[in-house]
Amino acid sequence: MSYLALTGGIGGAKLALGLAHVLGPTEVAFVVNTGDDFEHLGLHISPDLDTLTYTLAGRSNADTGWGRGDESWHFMAALEELGGETWFQLGDRDLALHVERTRMLAAGATLTEVTRHVCAALGIAHRILPMSDDPVRTIVHTPDGVLSFQHYFVRDRCRPAVTGFDFQGAGEAAPNPGILKVLEDCRGILICPSNPFVSVDPILAVSGMRAALETCSAPVVAVSPIVGDRAIKGPTAKMMRELDVPSTARQVALHYGDLLDGFLLDEQDAAQHGTLPVATAVAQSVMVSLEDRIALARAAVAFLDDLGR
Amino acid sequence: MSYLALTGGIGGAKLALGLAHVLGPTEVAFVVNTGDDFEHLGLHISPDLDTLTYTLAGRSNADTGWGRGDESWHFMAALEELGGETWFQLGDRDLALHVERTRMLAAGATLTEVTRHVCAALGIAHRILPMSDDPVRTIVHTPDGVLSFQHYFVRDRCRPAVTGFDFQGAGEAAPNPGILKVLEDCRGILICPSNPFVSVDPILAVSGMRAALETCSAPVVAVSPIVGDRAIKGPTAKMMRELDVPSTARQVALHYGDLLDGFLLDEQDAAQHGTLPVATAVAQSVMVSLEDRIALARAAVAFLDDLGR
Numbered sequence: 001m002s003y004l005a006l007t008g009g010i011g012g013a014k015l016a017l018g019l020a021h022v023l024g025p026t027e028v029a030f031v032v033n034t035g036d037d038f039e040h041l042g043l044h045i046s047p048d049l050d051t052l053t054y055t056l057a058g059r060s061n062a063d064t065g066w067g068r069g070d071e072s073w074h075f076m077a078a079l080e081e082l083g084g085e086t087w088f089q090l091g092d093r094d095l096a097l098h099v100e101r102t103r104m105l106a107a108g109a110t111l112t113e114v115t116r117h118v119c120a121a122l123g124i125a126h127r128i129l130p131m132s133d134d135p136v137r138t139i140v141h142t143p144d145g146v147l148s149f150q151h152y153f154v155r156d157r158c159r160p161a162v163t164g165f166d167f168q169g170a171g172e173a174a175p176n177p178g179i180l181k182v183l184e185d186c187r188g189i190l191i192c193p194s195n196p197f198v199s200v201d202p203i204l205a206v207s208g209m210r211a212a213l214e215t216c217s218a219p220v221v222a223v224s225p226i227v228g229d230r231a232i233k234g235p236t237a238k239m240m241r242e243l244d245v246p247s248t249a250r251q252v253a254l255h256y257g258d259l260l261d262g263f264l265l266d267e268q269d270a271a272q273h274g275t276l277p278v279a280t281a282v283a284q285s286v287m288v289s290l291e292d293r294i295a296l297a298r299a300a301v302a303f304l305d306d307l308g309r
Numbered sequence: 310m311s312y313l314a315l316t317g318g319i320g321g322a323k324l325a326l327g328l329a330h331v332l333g334p335t336e337v338a339f340v341v342n343t344g345d346d347f348e349h350l351g352l353h354i355s356p357d358l359d360t361l362t363y364t365l366a367g368r369s370n371a372d373t374g375w376g377r378g379d380e381s382w383h384f385m386a387a388l389e390e391l392g393g394e395t396w397f398q399l400g401d402r403d404l405a406l407h408v409e410r411t412r413m414l415a416a417g418a419t420l421t422e423v424t425r426h427v428c429a430a431l432g433i434a435h436r437i438l439p440m441s442d443d444p445v446r447t448i449v450h451t452p453d454g455v456l457s458f459q460h461y462f463v464r465d466r467c468r469p470a471v472t473g474f475d476f477q478g479a480g481e482a483a484p485n486p487g488i489l490k491v492l493e494d495c496r497g498i499l500i501c502p503s504n505p506f507v508s509v510d511p512i513l514a515v516s517g518m519r520a521a522l523e524t525c526s527a528p529v530v531a532v533s534p535i536v537g538d539r540a541i542k543g544p545t546a547k548m549m550r551e552l553d554v555p556s557t558a559r560q561v562a563l564h565y566g567d568l569l570d571g572f573l574l575d576e577q578d579a580a581q582h583g584t585l586p587v588a589t590a591v592a593q594s595v596m597v598s599l600e601d602r603i604a605l606a607r608a609a610v611a612f613l614d615d616l617g618r
Contacts, residue, residue: 042351042412074381078405082430084412092401096387103351103393121391 003028003304004182004218005190008199009036009048010065011225011233012192013055014287018297019190020056021290025125029182033194034111034130035138035167035202036149040088041079043098044105047150048199049115049130050097057122065233068093087155112176127178131203134173138202139166149198158235161242165197170205175212183216188304191222193285195236196255197243210259219261219307223300224249227266227286250275262307264300279307312337312613313491313527314499317508318345318357319374320534320542321501322364323596327606328499329365330599334434338491342503343420343439344447344476344511345458349397350388352407353414356459357508358424358439359406366431374542377402396464421485436487440512443482447511448475458507467544470551474506479514484521492525497613500531502594504545505564506552519568528570528616532609533558536575536595559584571616573609588616 003023007016007030019028030052037046047066054060054068061069071091080086090098097118104114110133119128138149142160152160194200200222204210213220226249231237240247245255250272253263260278266285273280283299284292312332316325316339328337339361346355356375363369363377370378380400389395399407406427413423419442428437447458451469461469503509509531513519522529535558540546549556554564559581562572569587575594582589592608593601 041408042415043408068387072381072383072401074401075384075405075408078402079409082405082409082427084405084409092381092383092404093387095401095404096384096391096393099350099352099384100388100391100393106351118391 001185001187002026002182003188003190003301004031004179004186005029005192006031006194006200006203007048007052007192008033008194009051009234012048012194012199013052013060013065014293015190015192015223015296015300016052017055017290018287018293018295019301020126021294022297022301025127029127029129029178031129031131031176031179031203033199033202034132035136035170035198035205036153037135038137038148038150040150041085041090042102043095044102045088045098046101046111046130049111049128050094052128053097053115053118053122053124056119056124056126056128059122067091088150112178129176129178129182131179131209132173132176132206134169136170136173136202136206137168138198139168140198141165153198153235158238162197162239163242165201167202167205170202171207173206175206175209179209180212183212183218186216186218188218188301188308189213189216189220190300190304191220191256193223193225193232195225195231195234195239196252197236197239200256204259214259219304220259221262221264221300221304221307222253222256222260223264223285223296224252224266224269226252226269228268232286248272253278262303264303281306310494310496311335311491312497312499312610313340313488313495314338314501315340315503315509315512316357316361316501317342317503318360318543321357321503321508322361322369322374323602324499324501324532324605324609325361326364326599327596327602327604328610329435330603331606331610334436338436338438338487340438340440340485340488340512342508342511343441344445344479344507344514345462346444347446347457347459349459350394350399351411353411354397354399354407355410355420355439358420358437359403361437362406362424362427362431362433365428365433365435365437368431376400397459421487438485438487438491440488440518441482441485441515443478445479445482445511445515446477447507448477449507450474462507462544467547471506471548472551474510476511476514479511480516482515484515484518488518489521492521492527495525495527497527497610497617498522498525498529499609499613500529500565502532502534502541504534504540504543504548505561506545506548509565513568523568528613529568530571530573530609530613530616531562531565531569532573532594532605533561533575533578535561535578537577541595557581562587571612573612590615
C-alpha cells in the first residue's frame with residue numbers, strides 16, 4: 001500500500017525529497033508533470049522529471065533548484081560561439097541525460113522506461129512516474145498571443161501576463177499505467193506545493209486522471225504553494241493576480257475544488273483555517289533545510305493518515 | 310583561379326593548414342571526406358570536417374589531432390554514469406558543433422550550408438567543402454564481416470584486418486556543386502597525405518567525382534602518406550599489408566593510377582624517384598611544426614605550378 005505524490009518542479013521536489021526520507025521506495029510513488037517537456041536543439045527535455053531526479057539522487061543544484069550541482073557550461077559557451085540558441089541553459093553533465101533520453105525515445109522506449117533506467121543508473125530506489133507516456137504540452141495564453149511553456153517560463157522569465165492555459169494533447173493522453181496501479185491500493189494522495197496552474201493542472205488534465213484520483217478511496221490532500229499572499233517559489237501568486245483571483249492559500253484550495261479531502265496551510269495562514277470548504281491542517285511549510293522538508297513530509301503523511309482513518 | 314585540395318582527417322589537415330597559410334581564401338578550397346560521417350547518440354558527426362575546421366580555426370587539440378584543444382569531458386562522464394555509449398569520445402565544447410549541425414540538418418540545411426555557417430562562426434575564411442551533401446558511408450570489410458567505419462576505426466581501434474571497402478551511397482551521391490565550380494577554373498588539384506583507402510577513395514567514389522577531376526585540365530598531385538614503409542599517421546601501412554600490397558609510397562602512387570600527374574615523395578623515399586609512372590618531386594613531408602606544414606605546402610604548390618606550366 002503506497003502513497004502517491006503529485007509534483008511539478010522545484011517546490012514540489014523539495015517536499016518529495018522529504019517524503020523520500022520519511023517513506024520507503026515501496027511506500028510512495030511520485031507522479032511528475034510532463035506538460036513543460038519540450039524539444040530543444042533536437043533533444044527531448046523534461047524539466048520537472050529532471051528536477052525531481054537530480055533532487056532524489058542528491059545531484060541537484062542547491063542554489064538554483066534546477067539542473068545539477070557541480071556543473072560546467074562549456075557546451076553552452078561553444079554553442080553561443082556557433083550562433084546557437086542559448087536562452088535555455090544546458091549544463092555539460094545535464095546534457096548527457098537529455099542526449100541519452102532522446103536516443104532511447106527514438107529507439108522506441110517510453111518516457112517511463114527511460115525514467116526508470118535513469119533512476120536505476122543514479123541510484124534512486126523510489127518510483128518516479130511521468131504523468132503520461134503520451135506528449136502533453138502546456139501552452140500559456142497572454143494578451144499578445146500564446147506561448148509554449150518554456151518560452152513563457154524561461155525565455156521570457158514569466159514576464160508576460162497570463163490569461164489562461166491549454167494542455168495540448170492532454171485529452172488524448174493516457175495516464176501512466178503505473179499511476180493507476182498505485183491507485184488500486186493507495187493510502188493517500190498528496191499534491192505537493194507546486195504551481196496549481198502549470199504544474200498540477202497538466203497532470204489533472206490527462207484523460208481520466210482526475211476521475212481516477214477522485215474515484216480512489218484514498219484521501220487527497222494538497223499542500224499550499226502560497227504562504228501569506230506570496231508563492232514560495234515561482235510565478236503562482238503573480239499568475240493568480242493576473243487571473244484576477246485572490247493570491248491566497250484559500251484560493252488554491254478552491255481551485256482544486258472537489259478533488260480535495262484536506263488542505264495543508266502554512267502557519268502564517270492559520271487564520272484561513274475555518275474559511276475553507278475542506279478539512280485543514282497547519283504546519284510550517286516553508287522548506288529551507290532538509291529537516292524542514294522531512295518535517296513537512298511527516299505532517300502531510302500524518303494528515304493523510306488522519307483523513308484516511 | 311583556385312587550387313583544390315582533397316583531404317581526410319588528421320594527416321590531411323596538417324597540410325591543409327600549411328596551404329591555408331600559403332594561399333589566400335580565394336586561392337584554395339578544401340574538399341573533405343564525409344564517408345566517415347555517422348549518426349551517434351542521435352547526432353550527426355562529421356569527424357574529418359571537424360578535424361579540418363578545428364585545425365583551420367586554431368582550435369584543434371595539438372596532442373591528439375582530433376577534437377578541440379582546451380576541452381573538458383563532463384558530458385562523457387555523466388553519459389557513462391547513465392550507461393550510455395562511450396566508445397566515441399565527445400568533448401563538452403565539441404558537442405555544441407554536433408548538436409547545432411544536427412539541428413540545422415533536421416531543419417533542412419545541407420551539410421555544405423552547415424559547414425559554411427560553422428566556418429563563419431569560427432572565423433575561417435577558406436572554403437571547406439564536404440565532398441557531397443548526400444550521405445556516403447564507408448564500410449570496412451574484415452574476415453569476420455563488415456564494420457561501419459567508426460566501429461572499425463575508433464571502437465575497434467583498427468585492430469581487425471581489412472579485406473576491402475565499400476562506400477555506401479557513393480554511386481547515388483552528387484559531388485558538392487562548389488567543387489565542380491572550382492574545377493571550372495582550377496590551377497591545381499592536391500591530394501593531401503591522407504589515407505588512400507578510407508579518406509581519399511570515398512571522395513573519388515562520389516558519382517562523377519573522379520571523372521570531373523580527370524577531365525579538369527589542372528594537374529593532379531598526391532602527397533604520399535607513406536614515408537619509409539610506415540604511415541605518418543593512422544592505419545594506412547597496416548591496411549596495405551593486410552591487402553597484400555607493398556606498404557610503400559610507390560604503391561600509393563600506383564593506387565591512384567591515371568588520376569595523377571605527379572607524386573610528391575618524402576626525402577626518405579627519394580630512391581623510389583625513378584620507379585614511378587608519373588612525375589615526382591621530393592620534399593621533407595613529415596610535418597611536426599607549423600613551419601614544416603608551410604614548407605610542404607609551398608613545395609606541393611610549386612610542384613603543381615611546374616606541372617601546370
